[in-house]
Amino acid sequence: MPMQEEAMWDDDRDGRREHEGLARALDKSGAPDGRIWNGHAWQEWDSWGETGSVTFPLRAGGPTALRAECQCVWHGPARPLDADPSVTAAAVKADWEQHIATVTAAMYPVDVADEMGDLMSRLYALTQEQPLAALTALRELEQKIEPLRVVTVAHARHLSLSWQKVADALGVTRQSAWEKYQFAGTEADVDAAYVKASPPAS
Secondary structure, eight states: OOOOGGGOEEEOTTSSSOEEEEEEEEOTTSOEEEEEEOSSSEEEOOBOTTTOOOBOOOOTTOOOEEEEEETTSOBOOOEEOOSSHHHHHHHHHHHHHHHHHHHHHTOOOHHHHHHHHHHHHHHHHHHHHOHHHHHHHHHHHHHHHHHHHHHHHHHHHHTTOOHHHHHHHHTSOHHHHHHHHGGGGSHHHHHHHHHHHOOOOO
């Protein structure tokens, strides 16, 4: 069934893919239902056509809650259905918008992704042509990365970003991030890291 314009939210700020969200119905057990709230009525929408990985049935008893759902497979908490579903839909849309804000805050620009891809392609080619030279290049790259990471953590903490946000961006637990980088706010360590991470002279 074609979706009406109000049924789906979209955002393309991360530069790589467009995030699409909607208000998914849940039954009394909390199981996803094959319906969504499209802004003014219930509408059948049983799966994400782009992924084809999940299909939800129409459940007996009707919806009792809504949750935000994103095309990237994220979903928000269940929120009990108000007498006016639009009220609940506004709350779950706010959940989705918070998800988008979190995703885009840690998303690096497309040009950086392109340059990293180019570098990796060149290094891969170098491994085939001159493996010893490639190993030297990789060693020097590693020696630059960790100091730059220290500088970046220190800057993030200076901006009052939480250890949890830092950990999420690093892909580690909060405890692991704190144990490894708690020193990152000290002036001497950051100054030393700046020296090691300085870009090459042009």
